[in-house]
Each structure stands twice: as C-alpha cells, then as structure tokens.
Amino acid sequence: MVDIATRVYNHTWKLDPIIRSLLDSDYYKFSMQQLIRRFHPDVTATFALTNRTRTIRLAEVIDERELREQLDHARDLRFKPKELIWLAGNTFYGRERIFGPDYLAFLKDFRLPEYQLEKRDGQYELTFAGKWAETTMWEVQALAIINELRARATMRSLSKLELDILYANAKAKAWEKIKRLRRLKEEVGTLKISDFGTRRRHGYLWQQWMMEAMADALGPEVFTGTSNMKLAMDLGLEAIGTNAHELPMVYGALAKTDEELLKAPYRVLEDWARIYDQNMRIILPDCFGTAHFLAHAPDWVADWTGARPDSKDPTEGTEELIAWWRAKGRDPAKKLVILSDGMDIDSIEETARRFTGKVRIGYGWGTNLTNDFKGCVPNGDPDALAPISVVCKVVEANGRPAVKLSDNPLKATGPAEEIARYRRVFGTVGMTAHPVLV
Numbered sequence: 001m002v003d004i005a006t007r008v009y010n011h012t013w014k015l016d017p018i019i020r021s022l023l024d025s026d027y028y029k030f031s032m033q034q035l036i037r038r039f040h041p042d043v044t045a046t047f048a049l050t051n052r053t054r055t056i057r058l059a060e061v062i063d064e065r066e067l068r069e070q071l072d073h074a075r076d077l078r079f080k081p082k083e084l085i086w087l088a089g090n091t092f093y094g095r096e097r098i099f100g101p102d103y104l105a106f107l108k109d110f111r112l113p114e115y116q117l118e119k120r121d122g123q124y125e126l127t128f129a130g131k132w133a134e135t136t137m138w139e140v141q142a143l144a145i146i147n148e149l150r151a152r153a154t155m156r157s158l159s160k161l162e163l164d165i166l167y168a169n170a171k172a173k174a175w176e177k178i179k180r181l182r183r184l185k186e187e188v189g190t191l192k193i194s195d196f197g198t199r200r201r202h203g204y205l206w207q208q209w210m211m212e213a214m215a216d217a218l219g220p221e222v223f224t225g226t227s228n229m230k231l232a233m234d235l236g237l238e239a240i241g242t243n244a245h246e247l248p249m250v251y252g253a254l255a256k257t258d259e260e261l262l263k264a265p266y267r268v269l270e271d272w273a274r275i276y277d278q279n280m281r282i283i284l285p286d287c288f289g290t291a292h293f294l295a296h297a298p299d300w301v302a303d304w305t306g307a308r309p310d311s312k313d314p315t316e317g318t319e320e321l322i323a324w325w326r327a328k329g330r331d332p333a334k335k336l337v338i339l340s341d342g343m344d345i346d347s348i349e350e351t352a353r354r355f356t357g358k359v360r361i362g363y364g365w366g367t368n369l370t371n372d373f374k375g376c377v378p379n380g381d382p383d384a385l386a387p388i389s390v391v392c393k394v395v396e397a398n399g400r401p402a403v404k405l406s407d408n409p410l411k412a413t414g415p416a417e418e419i420a421r422y423r424r425v426f427g428t429v430g431m432t433a434h435p436v437l438v
Helices: 004-009 026-040 062-078 081-089 100-109 139-156 158-188 205-224 229-235 244-253 258-275 290-296 299-303 312-328 345-354 416-426
Strands: 044-051 116-120 123-131 193-195 222-225 335-341 360-365 388-397
Touching: 004 158, 004 205, 004 360, 026 100, 026 229, 026 244, 026 258, 026 290, 062 116, 062 123, 062 139, 081 100, 081 229, 081 244, 158 345, 205 222, 222 229, 244 258, 244 388, 258 416, 290 312, 299 416, 312 335, 312 345, 312 360, 335 345, 345 360
Parallel strands: 193 222, 193 360, 335 360
Antiparallel strands: 044 123, 044 388, 116 123
C-alpha cells in the first residue's frame, strides 16, 4: 500500500494532480452519458457547484490559482488507449460490450468542456455550460478536486510526524468499521457493501487505500466493488453504479407542460430500459418526491430489479418501498434496495439487522467511508477535516431551470418560483425536513 503521509508531505513537484485520468469518475456518469448521447445529443445543460455547508468559506480556504491549475489539468486529460480497451472489453453487470462503439468513439476524443469560476461571499461559483453529454462529466471530478484541495489546505501546516499520526488515526477508525462489518456479516448472514465515495473523498490516494483495505479484509462476498472506474480497473474490482437525479431533472426541465412534467420521471425509465437490461434497472424515486412517484408509477416499474431511496431516513424509505411492492403484488424479498444517502457504520448495522430476509439489501457507502477524518488531526480542531456537504447539480437545460424537490425539502434545488410550481404539480406528501450532513 502507498505511504500516504509521505506522498502528502512531499509536494515537491509543480503540480500534484488530483484527477489523474478521465476514468477517475463514477460508473453512473458513463452509463448516463451513453444514454444522453443516444437520446439527447443536442440538449445543452449547465452544472453548478453548491456548498451546502455555508460555515466553511471555501474561497477563503482553497487558493484560486491552485483550483484553476487542477481544473485546467483535468481539461488537458484524454482517455488512454488501455482505458478505452478496458471499457470496450470488460463485463459490467454481467453484460459484455455494454458501451457501444459509437459511444467509445466519442470518448476517444473527449475532453472536459470549459468552466467559469468566480468568488462571491466567501464561496466559489463554479459552473460548466455546454452540451449535456459533455458537461455531465464535470460533476464527479469537480467535486473530487474541491474536496481534496480543501483537505490539502487544512493539512499544509502539519509536520511529517503529524501526518503520520493523522493517517494512523484514520486507519484505526477504518479498521474498527471493518471489524464491525465482519461481526455484522456473521450475525445477519448476508452483507453487501460497495464504495460510492469518489465525489467527496478525502483524496485519491486515501480512496485507493480504503478500497485495498476493504477488499483484503472483507473479500468479494462482502465488499462487492466500487463506483470509481479507474480504481475498478486498476484493482480488479467490480464497477458499481445506478443512475442519478440529473436525468429526471433534465427531463423535467425539457417538459413543456405540467402534464409532460408529470410523465418525465417515467420517460427516464423508458429510455433507460431501451439500453440497459434488468441488472441495471434500479429506480431512483425521490427526485420529485417518492410518495408521488410510487403512487403514479406504471405497473411495469414494479418489475424492475430494485430501488435506491436517497433522501429519506433509510428505514422509512425501505419500509415505504416494501409496502409498495407488496401492494403491487411483487415479493419484496426478491427486490434489491440500495442505501447510499449518508450511510455510516451505525445506520448500516441498524438497517441490515432490520431488513435482512425481508428484502435484498445493499449499501453504496460514500462520504463516511472515503472521508471520515473527524477527530483524526493530532493536537488540533477535531472538526478540521470533517466532511462538508458540497454538490454539483444541473441547474438548467436548454435554457430552462432544472429542479429537484427531494423527500428532504432542505435538499431542494432550483429557483424558488420553479420549486413552488413543481410542488404544486407533484405535491409534498411524504416530504420531511432533516439536517443535511454530507
């Protein structure tokens, strides 16, 4: 394994790149990009960075020159021949050649589009405008850059010894989690954990270390893979992913009437099913409210493999899905629920004990797997490296505002007047505010 403390301390080269490859992104960005190019090649979309942890003034923590250097470096990258060969020849979700030749030819010359960067009220306003099929790929890499630059700035004052202690503390925390997962597996019999932590990771090297540790300590029976395509390729892991709110948000923005807006979430699923088979058919029901989505979903949606509840309490969200499948005459025990919103070791234990045997349950473990450094800084502020809630969301498509309502109103995005319109169209049943931590 890499000596991370030494690598962090020895920043002797001009630029220590955060994004080393365009493959250093999540699986779902590739599956969605292929769909976007297939059905909406001419749609334009703008993405924007939002720091929901307003107490952290990122523009005062992260040096603008360093940020621009990292963004510019990412724009200079191209897919390597061996990466394209891996994408073409690897098996994803049990299917060979899931990425078609037209899409792979597009990737051969792909580069990240231009960005716009300004400072306002202690925060960065970072936006990406252009063809949707191009701007979509900035989301994960922009977030990884922001999070790692913040971590680097915080650690810059630490000595080599202090860095050694920092990472020793973080490794000890990780080991305690792994031991609890081992005990949980013995208790419940079946446990499936995958890494969803690229976007808000502490750093690339730490994510790599965590993947190696999880794979070595838990084995493939428990640690099923990673969303990060580069790490999947380099470490021989399964690439894992579903789809994101971005799709219904853009389909909703493109809708010309309220009636078309109501159909937008299901049109996403119709297009998805034209490309991807049952293994990848996981619904994401909460973009405009889970209760409305399930109440109005066509019957065929209940035949999909499973669902990923994303903005409700995980227990509440899973119970809601189980009740819906039962009402539709489907056996919940045969369905897959992927829990991924802010999961930590406590919530994994709680839900595994509650739902094992009632539903097939899996975990996409994100920020609290790849960025849990709270309390690890020696002789310093215990919250200095605590993760923050920063997102990069689509804000408009073809010049029309994009909206996400969410089951948690505090996570709603979009202009106030459009949020009010969407709430009128979809209602607010089942929506409850609770703190957004990561």
